[in-house]
Amino acid sequence: MADRADRAASTQPKQGLPKLLIVEDDEGLCRQYRWAFPEFQLLFAGSRPAALALVARERPPVVLMDLGLPPDPDGVSEGFATLEAVLAATPHAKVVVATSHGDREHALRAIAAGAYDFCEKSEEIELLRSVTARALRLSDLEAENRRLSEAVQPGAVRRIVTRDPGMLKVCRDVERLAGAHVTVLLAGESGTGKEALALALHELGPRARGPFVAINCGAIPEALLESELFGHERGAFTGAVARSIGKIESAQKGTLFLDEIGDLPLPLQVKLLRFLQEQVIERIGGRTPIPVDVRVVSATNQGLDALVAAGRFRADLFYRLNPVTVRIPPLRERPGDALLLARFFLGRFRGEFNRSLRGFSAGAGAAIETHGWPGNVRELENRVKRGVLMADGPLVDAADLELAPVDAEHWPDLRTVRLQAERVALARALARGDGNLSVTARLLGISRPTLYDLLDTHGLSRSAAEPRDAASRSPTPDPNRCDAPPS
Helix, strand or coil, X not given: CHHHHHHCCCECCCCCCCEEEXXXXXXXXXXXXXHHCCXXXXXXXXXXXXXXXXXXXXXXXXXXXXXXXXXXXXXXXXXXXXXXHHHHHCCCCEEEEEECCCCHHHHHHHHHCCCCEEEECCCCHHHHHHHHHHHHHHHHHHHHHHHHHHCCCCCCCCCCCXXXXXXXXXXXXXXXXXXXXXXXXXXXCCCCCHHHHHHHHHHCCCCCCCCEEEEECCCCCHHHHHHHHHCECCCCCCCCCCXXXXXXXXXXXXXXXXXXXXXXXXXXXXXXXXXXXHCEECCECXXXXXXXXXXXXXXXXXXXXXXXXXXXXXXXXXXXHCXXXXXXXXXXXXXXXXXHHHHHHHHHHHHHCCCCXXXXXXXXXXXXXXXXXXXXXXXXXXXXHHHHHHCCCCEECCCCCCCCCCCHHHCCCHHHHHHHHHHHHHHHHHHHCCCEHHHHHHHHCCCHHHHHHHHHHCCXXXXXXXXXXXXXXCCCCCCCEXXXXXX
């Protein structure tokens, strides 16, 4: 029977349809499958060699296979060997295992080995069709994510992985500023990559051969910070048994990176301001001015203007530090970057810890996309590292990342996302136009009839869109307003 199935291994002439490989040696079931999946281009194989040959040639996104294959049709050894070989040949394929009644143990073992799902042969054919259709949708989504990942625009800022337009603009700004001898302030939340961008400013500029010296102004006690920045002479204070060169002086002909500059104590702000104005320093206990030629890049996760208003940061130092400010968007405002970065970190840690992982499960991918990432890229990196170390199977799951599980099957489709965005834009335009239809249409760049259609589509009546107190402000009816009576 296997020989006949192998000879019958074929592609149904349905060009343009997604491919479904069916690994089954029962010709009766194969005939049933032929009419059960009209939305697929079907491939049939009755043995492991035939299945692998079709996988190599056709690269099907979905595989439906039986575990009872010859030469072990009454067992599962050949089926599991075939499953392992198929996944090794095409790791991104979604394999659905067709099991016998009550064979749950083998089905769960198949899932642990990398199969996408299982379904009993005796179940309704509609259920099997639903499972394979769901597998295809997930395969398409993952393929699109891989395509977008490969489309990341290369740039000179090699430590930044992104495809977000806002972050790409930040990288372009850094490239332009690298060659200019100007003090730059990097503003962004903790973990957004400020030090990586500061290093790029150094490496892409004329001071690349000089040192890059970084100091976190909030991580060093105030009593020690002055010595760390400016250095000290021997005998300057108790314990100063030798001369010490400070961070500023160490950065001679290079770049000094002052991280978390908002935490700098007020007394040191005065000394730093003098250095920025005159390009000279004095070590603690010294009397000789020391000229220093460095470029200063600072970073903050706080609003320095608010600190100035509160009297916690000097206004003159603030203006010295930020002739140019580069604002870095948080990860939650960079759509698609979380999963892109997660795959990047997975590849790095997979090699570092010698783990043979194939990627993220559908639930983990959805959880990564929906998590708010308050710790930004640093939090994501740490969670992926944990996931690589803790994963039991071939895929990293949401629990391995310590993220709340998300039902990937209920992920919103493109039409739903578009409708949601459309409704938000419509509501904002109506609010900005104060209910005036002509103004609203002009803001949206559409015609009045199209605006009427949008209002109907989203269930927004023209009177409901009007501000509640509009009548008191507009006693004279305006034919352009949402609540105007028909002419």
